[in-house]
Amino acid sequence: MIEEGRALFLQIAESVEDSIVEGSLLEEGQAPSTNELAAFYRINPATAAKGVAMLVEKGVLYKRRGIGMFVAPGARDRLLAERRAAFATRFVGPLIAEASKLGLTPDELATLVRDRAAASIEGKTE
Amino acid sequence: MTTSDTVIEVAGLTKRYRETLAVDDVSFAIEKDKIYGLLGRNGAGKTTVMSILTAQNFETSGELRVFGEHPYENARVLRRMCFVRESQKYPDDALPKHAFATARLFFPRWDQEFAERLIDDFQLPSNKRIKKLSRGQLSAVGVIIGLAARAEITFFDEPYLGLDAVARQIFYDRLLEDYTAHPRTVILSSHLIDEVSNLIEHVIVLDRGRVIMDDETDAVRDRAANIVGDTAAVEAFAVGREVIHRESLGRVSAVTVLGTLTDADHRELALAGLDVGPVSLQQLIVRTTQHAAADAATDEGALR
């Protein structure tokens, strides 16, 4: 869960964002508190607070005084857009690099991806 | 950087024993209510620094302020601190409960209920004399005092040596829980870096009496990367970067490179067919320390 080599507060923020994107944390739903996050991951509460603060600054969460942190409306859409943009760098780039190592042409790669994606969607709807 | 939140300020602190400099021109500032890790090898000077901060030892030169004052013979300041050292001595024939009863007398914020829960957690025998306790049980006494005293500045000098992994985890858990409920400044020295890395907000690394790192833990966490792959490609990438560790096996090399990798770097690495791996805090500190030692050795060699 917690990875080496990356700032903890970023990972905390990401894990909250993950649950928003996945749909397990709904808009206007209450996000886990700083202390809950810290206790769950067994990390320093200040680090958890930093992650939450980052999400507030980003507009993903907002604070209801006296109650806690809540998911901002439209957060999910914005996160999806952000992740799609990053998708190219994070996943597609390495995919292409690995494919070229193996000698696959762009067309071969495209066919491979399309077929796999189609099969996986069929699998899901069955 | 000194702010109004600074509780400890150290400038140019030096401790000399005859020929050796146990603490060599050390400067740092501790801010309140944060958990600090004071890391480094055995003999790096961590205990000496903590002893000097609590007036149990004395500086040879340098400035030191705790809550704005010098701690030596300063009851006002000392009563707000607690230092549990690694091999603490206790009065002869004392039972653990005597030690806790005494702590209750001197630490204004002592929480007896908390102490009792901890005694349970660590399974400390109540009728065995301290001098007859096992190493782990002895450490537990120190840990319980450090935790239940709730001192505004609490130092833990590797007090959990002798505790097995389960007991250590109990200590970390209780520390985090209590710190969350009752924030205070905690300075934890350890050479078990990976175990404590998620607890500490700020890292100060000592090596041979000097500060070689003083930073937020999160800032340091992604400061290095392991690059693995074909030796020629690896070396090509490493040009112009600071390499703190190098290993080779045949045509494959692994280097640890300092400096956060940019997106451009990642593209370059992907194109070169090199693998990038994370560097744990422990690896980073160990390799930085070894690198500093190697540098010092070459300097000494050059001077000859």
Added chain:
Amino acid sequence: MNRTLNVIRMQLINRQTYIWIPLIILAGSFVLSLLVYSMIPGDVPKYGGGSQAPLWYFLAVGVQALTLTFPFSQAMSVTRREFYLGTLLTAGVTSLVLTVVIVAGGLVELATNGWGVNGWFFYLPWIWESGPLGAAFFYLVIAMLFFISGFWSATIYKRFGATWLTVVLIGLGAILVGIAWLIGRLDAWAEVWTGLVTLGSVGFAVWGVVVAVVLGAIAYLTLRRTIP
């Protein structure tokens, strides 16, 4: 001041060390002495040195007060001054307890004419010549002196090491031997004994106070730079 008083409570938390053991040693020594006295025939007054036994124990307590309790007091964030004063006060209080027991014992001894066997443990003529108060003063000072001597030598040991302690003790011994030799040279032993008798136990105790103060001051100054 509060914390200094708490040092006394800290020292007394394990009541054994300061209260029970000295009394047990005293009691044991007393019983043994009485047994021996009752076995000696004839109605000659019998004296023994048994009542000094707990004093030697105070020497040991003084040593341990530093070697074991001082490091612990540092962990309790107590200053060296608070520790020093509190520990001396503790020694004073327990010396007082011991003194009261000994003087009370002496009074009983007088009343029973040596426990019926003309055996004298608590009452020694030279010590009691100025009366029970004089005897009390004497025992109080001597007990404190034993404690401070133990504390002082342990402080030297902690701060400067075993070698220096040995040097100092040998040096002191040499000085004492030197004085004895000088007295012998001047053939002055008779005068010395007379002087001692004239001085009396109270006068002797006053000199004891002087020595205790000197040792105590040295111990404090040394303690100020001692590392636990």
